[in-house]
Amino acid sequence: MEKKERLKKLEEKRRKEEELKRQDELKRLEKTRKEKRRKRPKPVAKKRATRTGAIFRSALLPGWGQVYQGRTSAGAAYGAGFLVLAASAGTAVKHHSWTRDQYKKTAWNYFMYTPFFFDQLGAVSGFSSSTLSQDEFRLIGIIHQMETIKARERMVDAGRGADFARSLLLGFYLWNITDALLFHPSSSSSMGFFYTPDAAAVQYTFRF
Numbered sequence: 001m002e003k004k005e006r007l008k009k010l011e012e013k014r015r016k017e018e019e020l021k022r023q024d025e026l027k028r029l030e031k032t033r034k035e036k037r038r039k040r041p042k043p044v045a046k047k048r049a050t051r052t053g054a055i056f057r058s059a060l061l062p063g064w065g066q067v068y069q070g071r072t073s074a075g076a077a078y079g080a081g082f083l084v085l086a087a088s089a090g091t092a093v094k095h096h097s098w099t100r101d102q103y104k105k106t107a108w109n110y111f112m113y114t115p116f117f118f119d120q121l122g123a124v125s126g127f128s129s130s131t132l133s134q135d136e137f138r139l140i141g142i143i144h145q146m147e148t149i150k151a152r153e154r155m156v157d158a159g160r161g162a163d164f165a166r167s168l169l170l171g172f173y174l175w176n177i178t179d180a181l182l183f184h185p186s187s188s189s190s191m192g193f194f195y196t197p198d199a200a201a202v203q204y205t206f207r208f
Contacts, residue, residue, distance in 0.1 A: 082169075088165050110147070
C-alpha cells in the first residue's frame with residue numbers, strides 16, 4: 001500500500017515537472033518569437049504614383065512622369081524623342097540665324113552698288129557712278145539684286161523650317177504632359193490598338 005502511494009506521488013511529481021518544463025519551453029519560444037518580430041525591419045510602404053506627381057515630372061523632364069508611373073518604355077521613348085526634336089529645333093534655329101546674316105551681307109552689298117551710295121562715296125574719294133558705264137553699272141546691280149533675292153528666299157525658308165521645328169517640339173512636349181494626365185495607371189481612360197486581317201483601329205475609352 002505504501003509502495004503504491006509512493007509510486008503515485010512520484011508519478012505526480014514527474015508530471016508536474018514535465019508540465020513546468022513544457023510551460024518554460026512555451027515561454028521561451030514566445031519570447032524568441034517576440035524578439036524576432038521586434039528585430040524584423042518594418043516593411044516600407046511603397047508610395048503610390050499620383051497623377052499630379054506624374055504631370056509635374058513630365059513638365060520638368062519629358063518622360064520622367066511616365067517612368068514615375070511605372071511605364072518605363074514610354075518614358076524612354078518620350079525622353080529620346082524630346083532630345084531628338086530639341087536637337088533638330090536647335091539646328092534649324094541656328095541655320096535660320098546664319099541665313100539671316102547672309103541676307104544682311106548681300107543686302108548691304110546690293111546697297112553699296114546703288115547710284116546713291118556711289119555718289120556719296122564719290123564726294124569723299126572722287127569715285128562716283130559716272131565712273132562706270134551705264135551697262136556695267138546695270139549689270140553689277142542686277143547681279144547683286146539677284147543674290148539678295150535668293151538670300152532672302154533662303155532666309156524665309158529657313159525661318160519656316162525653324163518655326164515648324166519649334167512647333168513640333170512644343171507639341172511633343174505638351175503631348176508628353178497630356179499622356180501623363182490621360183494614361184495614368186489608375187486612370188479611367190485607356191487607349192488600345194486593334195488589328196484584324198480586314199482592318200486596323202485605335203480605340204480610346206473613357207469610363208465615368
